[in-house]
Amino acid sequence: METAADAITKQLTQRFPDVPLTFPPACFVTMGGEFLWFDAARRRLRVRFPVKPEFANPMGFMQGGLIVGAIDNTVGPLTFLVAPPSVTTQMNTSYIRPITPDLTHFEVEAVVTEQTRRLLFVDAVVYAGDKQLAQARASCTVMEPPATGA
Numbered sequence: 001m002e003t004a005a006d007a008i009t010k011q012l013t014q015r016f017p018d019v020p021l022t023f024p025p026a027c028f029v030t031m032g033g034e035f036l037w038f039d040a041a042r043r044r045l046r047v048r049f050p051v052k053p054e055f056a057n058p059m060g061f062m063q064g065g066l067i068v069g070a071i072d073n074t075v076g077p078l079t080f081l082v083a084p085p086s087v088t089t090q091m092n093t094s095y096i097r098p099i100t101p102d103l104t105h106f107e108v109e110a111v112v113t114e115q116t117r118r119l120l121f122v123d124a125v126v127y128a129g130d131k132q133l134a135q136a137r138a139s140c141t142v143m144e145p146p147a148t149g150a
Contacts (some may be wrong), residue, residue, distance in 0.1 A: 007046075010034040012080055019085060028073045031066070034035045036107065038081060043112040045078040051103045062099035062106075067126060074108040075122045079140045082112055083120055086140040093136040103128050116143050 002010075010024040014125045024033065036046040049070045057063040072088055099106055110124040119139055126134040 005035040005036050007040050008077070008081070011038070012077060013074050015080065016085060021080075021085070024077070025073075027069065028077070031070055031073055033070070033073050035077070037127050038078075040081070041102075043078070043082050044109060044111045045074055045143045046107055047074040047077070048107045049073075049101055050052070051101065053101070056101060059098075060101050064090050064095060067095070067099060067134055068093050068136070069127065070106070070108050070148075071124045071134070072138070073109045075124055076110065076135075077142065078110045078122060079120050083115060084142050086120060086142045089141045091136055091138040093134055094143065095134045097131060097133045097135055099126075101113075106133060124129065 009023055009138045012021075021054075024035075029148060032050040032052070034048045036048055038045045044146060047070070055062045055066045068091065071093065072091065075088060075091070106126055106128045108126050110122050112120055114121040114138050122138045122140065124138065125132055140145055
């Protein structure tokens with residue numbers, strides 16, 4: 001039986017068959033990401049990430065840059081599921097609570113809040129259970145397709 005993660009990966013792979021893209025990307029795999037669900041109608045994606053000792057800062061909490069990496073590893077696939085290929089051009093993150101070493105995993109849920117022809121705006125929340133740990137707002141710019149022939 002196909003898992004949600006397999007189905008989402010298949011959707012990503014099939015969306016742009018003529019563009020050389022790798023799904024899931026190496027950064028997603030390295031962080032141990034797992035697609036949980038995608039709601040196309042609501043333009044939402046939820047991804048789970050493990051809390052690993054090698055992700056800890058000197059105080060033992062998950063390092064903030066890696067939390068942002070997990071957020072971007074959720075925002076990126078979401079935008080690819082709902083629009084042409086894009087890149088994150090800005091992300092503002094607020095940390096609410098630390099990701100502590102007693103947690104085994106956390107989840108990131110992202111939603112496209114607005115879209116123009118060239119821009120997507122995405123809000124994301126980091127959760128451990130029902131507790132918010134961080135939130136972010138990102139903007140992504142749709143890339144021009146590569147020129148063909150010359």
